[in-house]
Amino acid sequence: MQALKGTHDILPEEVYKWDYMEGVIRAVCSRYGYKEIRTPIIEATELFQRGIGDTTDVVTKEMYTFKDRGDRSVTLRPENTASAVRAYLEHKMYGDQQVHKMFYIGSMFRYDRPQAGRYREFHQFGLEVLGASSPLADAEVIAMACEIFHRLGLKNLDLHLNSIGDRNCRPAYRQKLIEFFEAKKDQLCEDCRERLYKNPLRILDCKEEGCKKASEGAPEITDYLCEECHNKFEAVKHYLDALGISYTVDPRLVRGLDYYTNTAFEIQYPPLGAQSAVCGGGRYDGLVEEIGGPSTPGIGFAIGLERLLLALDMQNLIPVPAVNKKVYIAALGEDAIAAGFKIQEELRSRHVIADMDLQGRSLKGQMKQAGRMNAVYTIIIGSNELEKGKAVVKTMETGTQQELPFEEVADYIVTEETNSNRL
Numbered sequence: 001m002q003a004l005k006g007t008h009d010i011l012p013e014e015v016y017k018w019d020y021m022e023g024v025i026r027a028v029c030s031r032y033g034y035k036e037i038r039t040p041i042i043e044a045t046e047l048f049q050r051g052i053g054d055t056t057d058v059v060t061k062e063m064y065t066f067k068d069r070g071d072r073s074v075t076l077r078p079e080n081t082a083s084a085v086r087a088y089l090e091h092k093m094y095g096d097q098q099v100h101k102m103f104y105i106g107s108m109f110r111y112d113r114p115q116a117g118r119y120r121e122f123h124q125f126g127l128e129v130l131g132a133s134s135p136l137a138d139a140e141v142i143a144m145a146c147e148i149f150h151r152l153g154l155k156n157l158d159l160h161l162n163s164i165g166d167r168n169c170r171p172a173y174r175q176k177l178i179e180f181f182e183a184k185k186d187q188l189c190e191d192c193r194e195r196l197y198k199n200p201l202r203i204l205d206c207k208e209e210g211c212k213k214a215s216e217g218a219p220e221i222t223d224y225l226c227e228e229c230h231n232k233f234e235a236v237k238h239y240l241d242a243l244g245i246s247y248t249v250d251p252r253l254v255r256g257l258d259y260y261t262n263t264a265f266e267i268q269y270p271p272l273g274a275q276s277a278v279c280g281g282g283r284y285d286g287l288v289e290e291i292g293g294p295s296t297p298g299i300g301f302a303i304g305l306e307r308l309l310l311a312l313d314m315q316n317l318i319p320v321p322a323v324n325k326k327v328y329i330a331a332l333g334e335d336a337i338a339a340g341f342k343i344q345e346e347l348r349s350r351h352v353i354a355d356m357d358l359q360g361r362s363l364k365g366q367m368k369q370a371g372r373m374n375a376v377y378t379i380i381i382g383s384n385e386l387e388k389g390k391a392v393v394k395t396m397e398t399g400t401q402q403e404l405p406f407e408e409v410a411d412y413i414v415t416e417e418t419n420s421n422r423l
């Protein structure tokens with residue numbers, strides 16, 4: 001049996017890397033005032049149809065959707081924004097008129113074509129700010145993404161920034177775009193020909209060569225922004241400038257759906273190649289309403305953790321954790337093992353890492369194992385020791401040994417530890 005295509009195990013030897021990334025992320029989140037939210041991995045399909053949009057690739061082609069035993073259509077979440085907004089509404093968080101800042105870390109599922117940096121089950125860290133319409137929130141969210149990368153030591157990232165306007169100014173732009181692409185329909189891929197009337201903005205970020213070429217010279221949204229959207233975009237840029245965060249305005253960075261408004265951004269790490277986007281986000285002032293709630297502004301982003309890990313590994317930025325220092329208990333014979341087992345429990349309850357054989361090794365084999373594990377102390381209980389009711393405690397570094405009554409062993413090691421700091 002093998003893990004499903006596009007899914008992967010995170011083995012015990014790798015988990016420290018995830019702990020490290022998540023530790024840095026959590027620390028930054030708490031400084032910025034974000035609280036964690038954990039939502040179910042499975043939701044009603046309709047939530048994503050409405051919350052992501054039923055003309056997007058994610059919804060039309062990539063969702064893990066199936067009927068449960070009660071004949072309800074359910075879906076493994078392809079992203080977490082819709083679920084976070086659902087929770088915000090279900091628990092009436094809007095009732096307190098406050099800004100809510102939430103973050104999440106977890107698995108997402110998309111039936112995508114697997115390749116380096118693209119999986120069917122992948123992990124995202126993301127956040128959502130609900131209830132804040134100020135462009136300062138947009139700038140703060142972007143600054144926070146940059147701060148996370150900075151804390152992790154990642155350099156050479158490119159921040160792409162755009163504004164996609166709002167319900168007032170986007171329709172005119174959309175119309176211009178349709179007119180522009182209608183004349184070039186033959187050059188578009190099949191998907192984009194379909195998108196032309198449903199979701200023409202998406203043609204701009206199609207990766208097909210023909211579509212890229214056809215997009216050359218296309219009208220740019222920044223020329224169509226209404227005064228309000230223009231001013232908001234200028235304010236976001238102004239705040240980023242104030243922090244010295246550099247960015248490229250990229251008019252091709254779009255999101256096609258009505259509930260996305262104003263700021264859109266993406267952070268790329270070019271050495272990752274084809275899948276270089278490590279972070280994507282933007283403002284979605286129409287989403288809460290779309291899901292059935294009161295009009296509420298929102299902004300958020302998500303970072304792909306597998307891609308972030310690849311980038312960190314490429315730059316050797318993940319510190320290897322110190323090896324745990326241990327006590328090993330070597331014992332032979334049932335009664336000796338029982339005595340050792342008791343000492344092991346006492347040590348563990350006093351915060352000492354202790355271990356003993358579970359494979360029926362000989363005493364010699366156990367001593368070897370203590371060496372392999374780089375034990376700091378080895379406690380030996382053979383038949384002689386059992387008779388005397390004493391264990392041999394060997395300090396591995398110096399080779400010195402002494403005999404101690406069983407009940408004094410843990411005390412001795414804990415005191416030694418306080419004095420010598422070996423453990």
Ligand code: AMP
Pocket residue numbers: 079110112117118119120122123124277278279280281302303304305306307
């Ligand atoms: P999105 O939710 O599509 O805006 O994606 C946000 C981030 O999640 C991207 O910038 C990627 O880093 C990551 N991501 C999206 N899809 C995948 C995938 N199939 N496999 C791995 N990472 C992904």
